[in-house]
Amino acid sequence: MGASLSEAGGQAGPAPAARQRWMSVLAKARLGELEEAWQGLDDKPAYDWLRLPEIGMVMVRARTGGTGGQFNLGQMTVTRCALRLASGEAGLGYVQGRAKRHAELAAVFDALLQDAARRPVLEQDVIAPLAAAHAARRDDRSRKANATKVNFFTLVRGENDQ
Amino acid sequence: MYVAVKGGEQAILNSHKLIAEERRGDTAVPELSLAQIKEQMQLAVDRVMTEGSLYDRDLAALAIKQAQGDLMEAIFLLRAYRTTLARFGESLPIETAGMALRRRISAAYKDLPGGQVLGPSYDYTHRLLDFALAAEEGVGAPEAESAESGIEAAIPRVTDILNHEGLIEEEIALDDAAPVGDLTREPLRFPAERDLRLQNLARGDEGFLLALGYSTQRGYGRNHPFAGEIRLGEVAVEFVPEELGFAIEIGEITVTECQMINQFAGSAERPPQFTRGYGLSFGHCERKTMAMALVDRALRARELDESIEYPAQDEEFVLYHSDNVEASGFVQHLKLPHYVDFQSELQLIRSLRKRHAQDRREAAE
Structure with missing residues (x-):
């Protein structure tokens, strides 16, 4: 399994920056959105497991004062898996929480996106809407927070212009 | 002296059944769901995740339900669960x-x-009990104000x-490569x-x-x-x-x-x-x-x-x-049988008292 697992990293695949981005979008998506995207695929690929979904932890690190030396804040649950499509592409899923199906779907889309022929359509039909949905959730929270921003004004007293 | 501490199995099993019944409370009241705890007891969930040292809202909600809302017990449960999982590695420092x-x-x-x-934030509230929250029909779906932009x-x-x-x-x-x-x-x-x-x-x-x-x-x-x-x-x-x-x-x-x-x-x-x-x-x-x-x-x-x-x-x-898991463990271990320790203390205090009485008698003579 070790040798085949390293395939999941991909060798001659897309530039890391592109894959980095879509993997991050897939990890932060909601499970319901991913299921919908999966159901929306006309040709659902078959795949074999390279690594069955496995629940574990990642130690979350932070920096003293936000900018200084590192320390261990605490752990978070993470689910990972790896699989290979019948067409040969290997996909990897690393997602927060105990979320086997989420990791599986993230890995399938990661594999599909490595197929240069399918990528443009998937970027447009899956990744862009998932990223937009995440941005919309963030924007909603941010606008509600912004409504609680204090507008200080100074009361001028003791002046008598009239 | 050896004191057998066996024979408690049935009592313990029955205690488990009793706590399960007590945890459920009055069955005429609907059972609490994990989603309700996760969504409506968020600050309790946050504390349990922080001190349990494991970020997982679902598990923290489960721990709170299982512990009947005893957050320290819930923290203990989360810490214990954590030991069953493998670690994949460390994150980059959060920004x-x-x-x-x-x-x-x-x-x-x-x-x-x-x-x-x-x-x-509760900082700007008056800290008066809000009886609207006690209303039979609930609070509905309160809506926050939203600014034009974020x-x-x-x-x-x-x-x-x-x-x-x-x-x-x-x-x-100074040195990000340092352990x-x-x-x-x-x-x-x-x-x-x-x-x-x-x-x-x-x-x-x-x-x-x-x-x-x-x-x-x-x-x-x-x-x-x-x-x-x-x-x-x-x-x-x-x-x-x-x-x-x-x-x-x-x-x-x-x-x-x-x-x-x-x-x-x-x-x-x-x-x-x-x-x-x-x-x-x-x-x-x-x-x-x-x-x-x-x-x-x-x-x-x-x-x-x-x-x-x-x-x-x-x-x-x-x-x-x-650490409240350690502190709670050490304080609460006092509840465990200390029968042998206590027997030896009893013997000691009896002999001390005997000697004390003897000394006084001798002094009086």
Whole structure:
């Protein structure tokens, strides 16, 4: 399994920056959105497991004062898996929480996106809407927070212009 | 003397059944769901995740339900569960400067870039019981106000503003390749450096740290604190999977951060500068992060050449007693059978009393 697992990293695949981005979008998506995207695929690929979904932890690190030396804040649950499509592409899923199906779907889309022929359509039909949905959730929270921003004004007293 | 401590099995089994019934309470009342705890007891969930040292809202909600709302018991459950999971590795350090802010206040500057964003907070409520929440028909779906636009991205930290003038000590990552201390892998040793201290405080008991922080304000290790900045929001967690060799975001977590600004007179080597204390937690644990920042600063006494006179400055005292799982275990183990110990104490006190009586008789003669 070790040798085949390293395939999941991909060798001659897309530039890391592109894959980095879509993997991050897939990890932060909601499970319901991913299921919908999966159901929306006309040709659902078959795949074999390279690594069955496995629940574990990642130690979350932070920096003293936000900018200084590192320390261990605490752990978070993470689910990972790896699989290979019948067409040969290997996909990897690393997602927060105990979320086997989420990791599986993230890995399938990661594999599909490595197929240069399918990528443009998937970027447009899956990744862009998932990223937009995440941005919309963030924007909603941010606008509600912004409504609680204090507008200080100074009361001028003791002046008598009239 | 050997005392058999067997025969309790049936009693224990029945105690389990009794606690299950008690936990359920009156069956005429609908059972609490994990989703309800997760959505409507969020601050309890946050505390359990922070002190349980595991970010997982579902598991924290389960622990709270199982513990009947006893948060310390829930924290214990989460810590115990954690030991059953493998660790995939360590994340890159989270970037709190890039936090998607939901609350950001400073008690040091009124008009600061980015402004004062109150966010969701009980600070400005009147602390009067709200009987609307007790109404039979519930509260419906309250809606928050929404501004036209969100908060601007990348709001500078208050400490960075002070840095420009050199008025505050800088926190610089001197050596990112240096190993980071980890209490889950190696036992606490003294003197403990700041990485270990912060990890200990981050999962330390809120009540204990609150009392210690309070003690520093009341004169037991006075360090003149200002709440320089408090932030609440979401940060991405970046991780480098072994198979990839480059970082991906694996999710987003909510954190609370407190930057405490403290006085410092300076030394022969250092010009007078403000010093800093740092607090960070999972979820929304503001009181905890403020207390943590006060205690973090107090524990820097050794590094800053301050005399160590008070409990909050004594790292052995603080770090050995901050963990409520350990503390609770040691205090509560007193409930376990100590029959043999007690028998020997009984023998001892009887012989002491006998000798005492003999001595008195002899003295009287």
